[in-house]
Amino acid sequence: DPPAVPVISLSTSNPKSGHYTQNSVEDDFELSTVCYRPEGLDKLLEQTKFTKKELQILYRGFKNECPSGIVNEEAFKLIYSQFFPQGDSSTYAHFLFEAFDTNKNGSVSFEDFVMGLSIILRGSINDRLNWAFNLYDLNKDGCITKEEMLDIMKSIYDMMGKWTYPCMQDNAPKEHVENFFQKMDRNNDGVVTIDEFIESCQKDENIMQSMQLFDNVI
Amino acid sequence: MAAGVAAWLPFARAAAIGWMPVANLPMPMAPAEKSKRQDELIILNVSGRRFQTWKNTLDRYPDTLLGSSEKEFFYDEETKEYFFDRDPDVFRCVLNFYRTGKLHYPRYECISSYDEELAFFGIIPEIIGDCCYEEYKDRKRENAERLMDDQEDNKDSKQPNVTFRETMWRAFENPHTSTMALVFYYVTGFFIAVSVITNVVETVPCGATPNQKDMPCGERYTVAFFCIDTACVMIFTVEYLMRLFAAPSRYRFMRSVMSIIDVVAILPYYIGLVMTNNEDVSGAFVTLRVFRVFRIFKFSRHSQGLRILGYTLKSCASELGFLLFSLTMAIIIFATVMFYAEKGSTSSKFTSIPASFWYTIVTMTTLGYGDMVPKTIAGKIFGSICSLSGVLVIALPVPVIVSNFSRIYHQNQRADKRRAQKVQKARLARIRISKTGTSRPFLHSKRNGLPNEALDLTGSIEEGNHQGAAISLLESQHHHLLRCLEKTTNHKFVDEHLYEQNCLEGALQSYPSHSPSLSSSGSLTGTCCSRRARKSSHLPNASAPPGPLCGLQELSAVHIQHSDRPPLSTSRSSLNLMPKEVLCKTNCKSSQITAAIISIPTPPGTTPDGDGHTPSSPSSQTTVSSNIVKVSAL
Numbered sequence: 138d139p140p141a142v143p144v145i146s147l148s149t150s151n152p153k154s155g156h157y158t159q160n161s162v163e164d165d166f167e168l169s170t171v172c173y174r175p176e177g178l179d180k181l182l183e184q185t186k187f188t189k190k191e192l193q194i195l196y197r198g199f200k201n202e203c204p205s206g207i208v209n210e211e212a213f214k215l216i217y218s219q220f221f222p223q224g225d226s227s228t229y230a231h232f233l234f235e236a237f238d239t240n241k242n243g244s245v246s247f248e249d250f251v252m253g254l255s256i257i258l259r260g261s262i263n264d265r266l267n268w269a270f271n272l273y274d275l276n277k278d279g280c281i282t283k284e285e286m287l288d289i290m291k292s293i294y295d296m297m298g299k300w301t302y303p304c305m306q307d308n309a310p311k312e313h314v315e316n317f318f319q320k321m322d323r324n325n326d327g328v329v330t331i332d333e334f335i336e337s338c339q340k341d342e343n344i345m346q347s348m349q350l351f352d353n354v355i
Numbered sequence: 356m357a358a359g360v361a362a363w364l365p366f367a368r369a370a371a372i373g374w375m376p377v378a379n380l381p382m383p384m385a386p387a388e389k390s391k392r393q394d395e396l397i398i399l400n401v402s403g404r405r406f407q408t409w410k411n412t413l414d415r416y417p418d419t420l421l422g423s424s425e426k427e428f429f430y431d432e433e434t435k436e437y438f439f440d441r442d443p444d445v446f447r448c449v450l451n452f453y454r455t456g457k458l459h460y461p462r463y464e465c466i467s468s469y470d471e472e473l474a475f476f477g478i479i480p481e482i483i484g485d486c487c488y489e490e491y492k493d494r495k496r497e498n499a500e501r502l503m504d505d506q507e508d509n510k511d512s513k514q515p516n517v518t519f520r521e522t523m524w525r526a527f528e529n530p531h532t533s534t535m536a537l538v539f540y541y542v543t544g545f546f547i548a549v550s551v552i553t554n555v556v557e558t559v560p561c562g563a564t565p566n567q568k569d570m571p572c573g574e575r576y577t578v579a580f581f582c583i584d585t586a587c588v589m590i591f592t593v594e595y596l597m598r599l600f601a602a603p604s605r606y607r608f609m610r611s612v613m614s615i616i617d618v619v620a621i622l623p624y625y626i627g628l629v630m631t632n633n634e635d636v637s638g639a640f641v642t643l644r645v646f647r648v649f650r651i652f653k654f655s656r657h658s659q660g661l662r663i664l665g666y667t668l669k670s671c672a673s674e675l676g677f678l679l680f681s682l683t684m685a686i687i688i689f690a691t692v693m694f695y696a697e698k699g700s701t702s703s704k705f706t707s708i709p710a711s712f713w714y715t716i717v718t719m720t721t722l723g724y725g726d727m728v729p730k731t732i733a734g735k736i737f738g739s740i741c742s743l744s745g746v747l748v749i750a751l752p753v754p755v756i757v758s759n760f761s762r763i764y765h766q767n768q769r770a771d772k773r774r775a776q777k778v779q780k781a782r783l784a785r786i787r788i789s790k791t792g793t794s795r796p797f798l799h800s801k802r803n804g805l806p807n808e809a810l811d812l813t814g815s816i817e818e819g820n821h822q823g824a825a826i827s828l829l830e831s832q833h834h835h836l837l838r839c840l841e842k843t844t845n846h847k848f849v850d851e852h853l854y855e856q857n858c859l860e861g862a863l864q865s866y867p868s869h870s871p872s873l874s875s876s877g878s879l880t881g882t883c884c885s886r887r888a889r890k891s892s893h894l895p896n897a898s899a900p901p902g903p904l905c906g907l908q909e910l911s912a913v914h915i916q917h918s919d920r921p922p923l924s925t926s927r928s929s930l931n932l933m934p935k936e937v938l939c940k941t942n943c944k945s946s947q948i949t950a951a952i953i954s955i956p957t958p959p960g961t962t963p964d965g966d967g968h969t970p971s972s973p974s975s976q977t978t979v980s981s982n983i984v985k986v987s988a989l
Binding site for chain 1: 361362363364365366367368369370371372373374375376377378379380381382385387394409411833836837839840841843844846847848849850851853854857858
């Protein structure tokens with residue numbers, strides 16, 4: 138399960154505590170002047186598996202793009218879309234955002250960001266598979282239904298855009314989902330639970346191999 | 356790739372974890388870093404001022420001097436820094452561009468020195484942020500105009516091979532170009548004045564001789580006036596002919612207002628020459644002499660102010676017309692009222708309504724000649740109302756003309772802005788092109804047959820890095836990410852042209868969905884040629900094909916989908932159900948896969964090519980008798 142995010146100390150106002158009663162204009166203004174500072178480097182070192190240098194590099198990149206210290210969904214989508222110029226990555230970015238935003242407060246702070254990255258890049262294979270399952274499980278109820286998987290699949294195919302070879306069929310995602318469920322759904326009950334998922338992945342050579350790609354991303 | 360997000364590449368690569376479990380194909384190897392480089396500080400010594408920044412910051416823009424290996428030329432081994440003998444103030448802006456991703460233009464900086472620095476560091480000025488771009492463009496335009504003015508002055512004196520005709524025209528248009536032109540300008544001006552004064556003096560009664568009554572000077576000194584008139588007309592004629600000769604476009608010149616004025620000014624004289632002896636038309640001839648006064652308009656060539664006034668009036672024509680109309684209405688109303696009011700009084704001057712017009716006009720314009728005055732009380736009351744309303748009406752034209760004048764003035768300014776906007780659009784287009792250039796390098800690298808195989812097989816990126824254009828590590832990582840996506844979805848990225856080519860030739864129709872009816876390619880949303888629609892569309896009268904055939908189709912479709920052969924290319928079978936003969940608008944033809952398990956007699960299919968290039972076998976169409984199914988093969 139996602140690691141608990143510790144309380145963050147803030148310099149000005151706390152977006153978590155109830156300033157939401159004010160009207161929206163002031164809210165925006167407040168949020169834009171909020172400066173969100175993460176905890177000390179040491180605490181993060183304890184909680185994640187990154188080295189100090191790596192955390193520094195990550196934070197510099199993060200802060201450069203988001204001077205206010207937090208990413209909201211729009212900025213998140215914008216950043217992610219820069220990497221996929223040909224397609225539409227907003228849906229997948231939305232799912233990612235949901236997965237990173239562990240405390241469901243509508244914004245991703247540096248801690249959330251770095252925790253997620255720590256699991257993906259420095260975690261064990263099981264951790265990674267867990268994280269992926271969490272990404273797929275849109276309503277976080279512990280199992281992946283066909284509809285959820287279809288949404289995810291469509292979002293992935295959306296990133297390819299229009300200009301692909303071979304031409305993108307309309308039912309390509311759906312067929313892919315069928316294939317996925319054939320592989321993963323052991324007891325054929327129409328949903329994939331976490332155990333089925335991990336078990337099936339561990340049996341698949343390709344997936345195991347691709348999981349190791351993340352070892353030296355940073 | 357944009358600047359700051361280069362730092363987010365690790366995140367993007369990590370996010371690819373969502374694709375791994377759903378991918379059916381193995382992922383390509385990742386580009387490995389040659390060495391676990393720590394991020395290092397770089398010292399940039401610009402004319403003695405030291406700037407320091409992270410190496411990664413400079414690497415964000417690999418197509419500039421600082422971001423590429425070009426800076427190695429400036430590396431100083433002893434001091435371990437990069438030395439640039441350039442302006443440190445402008446360098447500050449350049450370096451900030453790397454840091455923030457936005458290029459600013461400082462107002463105090465000279466435009467040409469700024470341009471030079473940008474050119475030196477390999478940065479295109481179009482990237483200047485919106486905050487500073489207007490200023491930059493304005494300065495640049497001023498500079499260019501100044502240069503052009505200088506060039507023109509030089510050009511006039513330097514170019515010997517301009518034709519005589521062109522020199523003449525330029526002399527006419529701009530009297531300051533040469534002394535001859537100036538002389539010509541003053542001579543014509545003098546003669547215009549002489550001519551106008553002559554016309555005026557002609558009618559003044561000269562000193563009377565004792566035995567004759569006063570007669571106008573024109574009749575007394577007929578010969579003298581005639582000589583002066585002839586001389587002036589000759590000058591004007593010569594001038595007109597010379598202008599006509601020198602004009603670049605004679606037809607346009609003859610239609611222009613000034614030339615019409617010229618013609619009208621000299622025509623009466625010639626007509627008079629022709630018709631001197633005819634008594635009947637002498638009256639008309641006298642009238643023609645009135646047109647001689649138009650010579651005064653020739654002065655507008657000499658006066659800029661006259662020209663502007665004329666132009667303003669011309670552009671105010673519609674407003675003035677409306678004003679005239681409303682004035683006419685008021686005149687008619689008041690004239691009628693006055694007429695009926697004064698009808699009763701005796702010896703009234705208001706004999707008819709048109710006769711009252713004169714009174715109304717004189718009163719409304721507050722002239723008040725007094726030749727017609729109302730005598731009855733009602734008449735006086737209405738007369739005063741008339742004069743009061745007249746004051747209001749007179750106040751109307753002035754703001755109209757003024758507002759028109761200011762409108763014309765602003766229009767001129769807006770024309771400049773519109774020119775700037777066109778430039779803005781061009782600029783945005785250029786930025787967009789350079790941004791979409793992010794997808795280009797990826798496709799280029801694929802087309803060059805780059806790292807794909809090399810990476811997969813050898814796992815080293817040494818070769819990859821040294822092939823073709825130097826791909827930075829960042830780019831190779833980005834490309835690897837895109838390749839993973841391709842593997843996940845089992846589709847490849849192509850660029851637009853290739854896509855359209857494939858669509859035209861490879862023509863993959865949309866597969867039958869799970870519903871029994873086949874969706875034909877009749878509607879645009881169903882084909883591959885159009886955007887992948889969320890729902891496949893069905894032709895309204897797509898009749899359901901026979902069941903077993905449909906099942907076979909599905910089988911073949913499934914079979915193809917999961918085949919591991921990478922370029923299924925043009926050799927997919929697609930069975931078009933064509934209730935009508937309508938295909939997609941590009942008239943896609945489809946080809947057939949040899950692996951299709953279809954029990955329809957088919958023409959010999961072409962063997963699938965390895966890399967999806969268009970096979971050039973002739974297309975043939977076979978119709979199956981029982982079903983309205985056409986199978987065509989490329």
